[in-house]
Amino acid sequence: MLIHPKKHFHPYTHASGGWGSAQSVMKILWREQAFAKGSVALLKQNKPDGFACVSCAWAKPGRPHALEFCENGAKATAWELTSLKTDPAFFTRHTLTELRQWPDYDLEQHGRLTHPLRYDAASDRYQETSWDEAYREIGAQLQTMQPDSVVFYASGRASLETSFMYQLFARAYGTNNLPDSSNMCHESTSVGLQESIGVPVGTVTLDDFEHTDCLFFFGQNVGSNAPRMLHQLQDVRKRDVPIITFNPLRERGLERFVNPQSPTEMLTPASTLISTQYHQVAIGGDTAALIGLAKVLLDMEDRAPSTILDHAFIAEHTQGFEAFASMVRSCHWQQIERQSGLSRGALEAAATVYAQSERVMFIYGMGMTQHRHGVQNVQMLVNLLLMRGNFGKPGAGICPVRGHSNVQGQRTVGITEDPKKVPVELIEQQFGFKVPEQMGLCTVDACEGILDGKVRGFIGLGGNFLRAIPDTSRMEPAWQTLDLNVQIATKLNRTHLIAVKNQWLLPCLGRIEIDRQNGVAQTWATEDSTGCIHGWHGSAEPVSPHVRAEASIIAGLATAALPSASSIDWLGWSSDYSRVRSAIANTYPQIFHDMETRMAEPGGFHRPIAVAKREWLTESGKAQFVTPGTLNEDDDVSPGDIPRDVLQLMTLRSNDQFNTTIYGYEDRFRGISGTREVIFMHCNDIARLGFKVGQRVLLTTAIEPEVKRQVGPLEIVAYDIPEGCAAAYYPECNPLVPLWHHAERSKVPAAKSVPIRLSPASTQPL
Ligand SMILES: Nc1nc2c(c(=O)[nH]1)N[C@H]1C(S)=C(S)[C@@H](COP(=O)(O)OP(=O)(O)OC[C@H]3O[C@@H](n4cnc5c(=O)[nH]c(N)nc54)[C@H](O)[C@@H]3O)O[C@H]1N2
Ligand SMILES: Nc1nc2c(c(=O)[nH]1)N[C@H]1C(S)=C(S)[C@@H](COP(=O)(O)OP(=O)(O)OC[C@H]3O[C@@H](n4cnc5c(=O)[nH]c(N)nc54)[C@H](O)[C@@H]3O)O[C@H]1N2
Numbered sequence: 173m174l175i176h177p178k179k180h181f182h183p184y185t186h187a188s189g190g191w192g193s194a195q196s197v198m199k200i201l202w203r204e205q206a207f208a209k210g211s212v213a214l215l216k217q218n219k220p221d222g223f224a225c226v227s228c229a230w231a232k233p234g235r236p237h238a239l240e241f242c243e244n245g246a247k248a249t250a251w252e253l254t255s256l257k258t259d260p261a262f263f264t265r266h267t268l269t270e271l272r273q274w275p276d277y278d279l280e281q282h283g284r285l286t287h288p289l290r291y292d293a294a295s296d297r298y299q300e301t302s303w304d305e306a307y308r309e310i311g312a313q314l315q316t317m318q319p320d321s322v323v324f325y326a327s328g329r330a331s332l333e334t335s336f337m338y339q340l341f342a343r344a345y346g347t348n349n350l351p352d353s354s355n356m357c358h359e360s361t362s363v364g365l366q367e368s369i370g371v372p373v374g375t376v377t378l379d380d381f382e383h384t385d386c387l388f389f390f391g392q393n394v395g396s397n398a399p400r401m402l403h404q405l406q407d408v409r410k411r412d413v414p415i416i417t418f419n420p421l422r423e424r425g426l427e428r429f430v431n432p433q434s435p436t437e438m439l440t441p442a443s444t445l446i447s448t449q450y451h452q453v454a455i456g457g458d459t460a461a462l463i464g465l466a467k468v469l470l471d472m473e474d475r476a477p478s479t480i481l482d483h484a485f486i487a488e489h490t491q492g493f494e495a496f497a498s499m500v501r502s503c504h505w506q507q508i509e510r511q512s513g514l515s516r517g518a519l520e521a522a523a524t525v526y527a528q529s530e531r532v533m534f535i536y537g538m539g540m541t542q543h544r545h546g547v548q549n550v551q552m553l554v555n556l557l558l559m560r561g562n563f564g565k566p567g568a569g570i571c572p573v574r575g576h577s578n579v580q581g582q583r584t585v586g587i588t589e590d591p592k593k594v595p596v597e598l599i600e601q602q603f604g605f606k607v608p609e610q611m612g613l614c615t616v617d618a619c620e621g622i623l624d625g626k627v628r629g630f631i632g633l634g635g636n637f638l639r640a641i642p643d644t645s646r647m648e649p650a651w652q653t654l655d656l657n658v659q660i661a662t663k664l665n666r667t668h669l670i671a672v673k674n675q676w677l678l679p680c681l682g683r684i685e686i687d688r689q690n691g692v693a694q695t696w697a698t699e700d701s702t703g704c705i706h707g708w709h710g711s712a713e714p715v716s717p718h719v720r721a722e723a724s725i726i727a728g729l730a731t732a733a734l735p736s737a738s739s740i741d742w743l744g745w746s747s748d749y750s751r752v753r754s755a756i757a758n759t760y761p762q763i764f765h766d767m768e769t770r771m772a773e774p775g776g777f778h779r780p781i782a783v784a785k786r787e788w789l790t791e792s793g794k795a796q797f798v799t800p801g802t803l804n805e806d807d808d809v810s811p812g813d814i815p816r817d818v819l820q821l822m823t824l825r826s827n828d829q830f831n832t833t834i835y836g837y838e839d840r841f842r843g844i845s846g847t848r849e850v851i852f853m854h855c856n857d858i859a860r861l862g863f864k865v866g867q868r869v870l871l872t873t874a875i876e877p878e879v880k881r882q883v884g885p886l887e888i889v890a891y892d893i894p895e896g897c898a899a900a901y902y903p904e905c906n907p908l909v910p911l912w913h914h915a916e917r918s919k920v921p922a923a924k925s926v927p928i929r930l931s932p933a934s935t936q937p938l
């Protein structure tokens with residue numbers, strides 16, 4: 173096992189970005205032995221003649237900065253271009269039983285997978301196999317299985333071309349079981365926005381940042397999870413545009429920023445103040461806070477009629493305003509303050525700035541979507557924007573910050589469990605098979621299927637399913653009863669180690685690598701958080717001659733699994749991606765017409781967003797005010813009503829991880845170093861519950877006590893977080909999230925509000 177750095181807790185007093193960020197990039201390039209390859213690649217990152225960063229989905233400008241990458245994008249590049257290899261010899265040294273004891277960091281740290289592998293139960297090891305054998309045997313086994321018993325999971329990174337092939341493979345095989353990471357992430361957005369404004373995605377583009385006069389941030393940690401956006405935020409702040417943040421934690425990236433790529437800023441003490449107001453809302457308190465804002469606006473309007481609300485917009489473009497307004501009026505301040513954890517004065521301050529601004533954008537992330545009422549949260553954001561007509565004009569709109577770099581695009585080209593969301597007729601006409609009608613399984617449904625034995629096979633196009641899902645301690649034993657597990661991956665992770673009877677690990681090219689098919693370097697496309705579609709190509713030599721492109725692996729599996737009568741030329745497609753693009757363009761002509769030429773233009777092209785023209789593709793043809801049913805985000809843990817010894821836990825990311833990939837043990841901005849085994853708590857809660865700073869505690873889920881869900885020991889860190897709330901890292905805390913504890917309608921696991929109790933792990937503080 174690797175030696176880990178020493179533990180250290182020390183508040184971070186510097187701005188985000190700056191020297192800390194530059195140092196962190198150097199460290200990882202060095203550690204991964206990727207200095208030469210990595211530094212050359214970084215110059216091509218997010219450039220029209222290069223590749224899309226494999227980290228977050230934030231927009232890539234058509235006119236990029238000289239260095240269009242951030243600290244965490246650089247880490248992702250170094251992680252993929254590492255010189256270290258997890259080759260067949262590695263597996264002769266380690267059994268799966270042994271590897272299951274390793275932390276996530278150590279597993280991925282051994283480098284890239286290089287050869288196709290098959291699990292051998294007798295020796296409890298992965299053994300090298302050939303691609304032909306893998307395809308033949310997996311294909312033969314798939315042919316014996318019920319299509320609806322197989323799940324085709326996608327993690328959100330694969331290109332539009334690969335994703336289109338993948339969903340077609342699943343549907344030609346006979347199932348809509350196409351869950352993806354979006355089911356754990358922004359599905360609350362897809363459901364909420366579709367119903368409210370008729371698009372499942374955000375409505376703003378990069379240009380809007382140049383026109384906006386006020387930004388609101390809800391539950392998104394820009395400094396760690398979408399740091400390139402800090403450039404837009406810095407520009408906005410130079411114009412003196414206010415930024416108002418709602419977040420239980422004071423996230424450093426939302427406070428101050430020094431651009432590490434600006435010599436002047438690096439050499440002077442200057443830093444940019446990001447948030448002009450910072451409201452530490454209670455976990456789960458956003459709906460109440462937004463109702464508070466709406467209430468202030470209605471009061472202001474009553475006092476000075478026709479000065480606050482955009483009546484013309486509301487009358488012409490919306491429905492449901494009266495019901496919404498009367499619900500808001502009926503809410504009492506006392507209730508709003510208690511649920512939101514914010515004072516009336518604080519909410520008045522935020523509402524006043526909102527009311528004074530003509531063009532407002534709301535930006536949000538997992539702090540809104542990963543709640544029991546995550547969909548309601550999203551719809552509350554829309555309600556507020558609708559009150560002042562903040563849609564369909566430059567500088568205004570809604571901006572969900574997506575996660576994986578092509579997660580939005582995967583949905584656009586058909587990776588969805590819901591066949592109603594795909595152009596069935598066009599698929600059937602072109603490809604000559606019947607698209608199954610039955611609704612497929614989303615991520616939570618797939619987990620239930622694994623628990624009750626209905627799901628028998630699993631194919632993973634990337635990701636670390638067993639680590640990312642909720643209730644992991646219950647899921648792992650059930651997983652072992654599967655008949656087939658096929659994982660297409662770049663690095664080893666825990667999902668590859670929970671062995672099932674027939675298990676294959678197929679190594680693929682990363683997106684930064686040059687993907688040559690028939691000797692020709694291929695291009696590929698992604699869609700970012702602003703609905704912008706770009707073409708890219710790889711920049712680095714592949715890690716090994718034995719790894720294959722994801723598209724080629726899908727073609728190999730599909731050819732082996734589907735009857736030979738299939739009218740899709742899988743192998744032809746995977747040797748020339750322009751053929752896949754023409755199929756995408758024929759299937760989704762409105763979005764992808766002339767894809768081949770348009771994606772090559774600097775800055776790519778935008779998918780049409782009807783809202784921009786104030787057209788509403790909703791059932792009523794209008795934008796919809798949706799009246800919230802409750803002030804809580806979570807009925808299981810309603811703030812104020814919960815037992816005194818129960819805390820609401822949010823599970824969140826450090827600055828040194830990409831989802832389940834742990835780059836290191838440093839959460840610099842939160843002052844944590846050398847460990848992830850911590851729980852952040854308010855000092856009053858620590859004292860009130862009889863604990864001490866530094867004490868080790870066990871965390872137990874406080875709902876459904878008949879099922880024991882426990883994590884720990886974790887060390888208590890005193891932190892600036894609202895009382896009654898606590899925070900700890902994902903994925904370590906996933907065993908605490910009950911599978912059924914998910915958002916209504918979107919089924920996004922409610923990973924941001926898990927009621928927990930603490931107990932001492934040992935009597936000795938560390
Ligand atoms: N470097 C890096 N970049 C990433 C990722 C990564 O792991 N590492 N992951 C990618 C993916 S897949 C995604 S989905 C995104 C995730 O990016 P984010 O949406 O930023 O997700 P989290 O880190 O989970 O943090 C959510 C934020 O919500 C706040 N929060 C928690 N509960 C509440 C609440 O009840 N109300 C409010 N208002 N705020 C709350 C937390 O304090 C935290 O600041 O980032 C993507 N980019
Ligand atoms: N408690 C809790 N749980 C959560 C969350 C939370 O905030 N709290 N967040 C949720 C969210 S937002 C998300 S998106 C999910 C993430 O869930 P996933 O997308 O399933 O997980 P990742 O950690 O992104 O997957 C990492 C693995 O992907 C593989 N990989 C990396 N690059 C490539 C590639 O180019 N191709 C292929 N084929 N494989 C590749 C590597 O093997 C790596 O180990 O987790 C969710 N789970």
Ligand SMILES: [Mo]
Nearest residue numbers: 353357575576
């Ligand atoms: Mo995500």
